[in-house]
Amino acid sequence: MTLLGLHSLFDLHDCDAARLADCEVVRTALLEAVRQSGGTIVADTFHQFSPHGVSGVVIIAESHVTIHTWPERAFAAVDLFTCSATLDHALVERHVAAALGARRVQRQTVARGTTQ
Secondary structure (H helix, E strand, O other), X not given: OXXXXXXXXXXXXXXXXXXXOOHHHHHHHHHHXXXXXXXXXXXXXXXXXXXXXXXXXXXXXXXXXXXXXXXXXXXXEEEEEEOOOXXXXXXXXXXXXXXOOOOEEXXXXXXXXXXX
């Protein structure tokens, strides 16, 4: 069986609302997580919503990482898709969760593009 990539979904609960509301904190958390996990950053864009919340995407040579935050619910949703066998999904999860002060994380990982 061949595999094109892994898609991990991280639900970050009970986060620090002030961090979730700060576009630069969220951006720095994702960029540093990619660097530490062995990813290659190609481009990034982030948007600060009013009255609150941040959405962002980091395009990486291995695919992408996205985030959307809900400070009013102390929650962030992170998607990581990679076609690299070496990029460390667990490290991305741990770094972003710590940077945003998450007290609880739910993770799902799905194999994408499998063939036999």
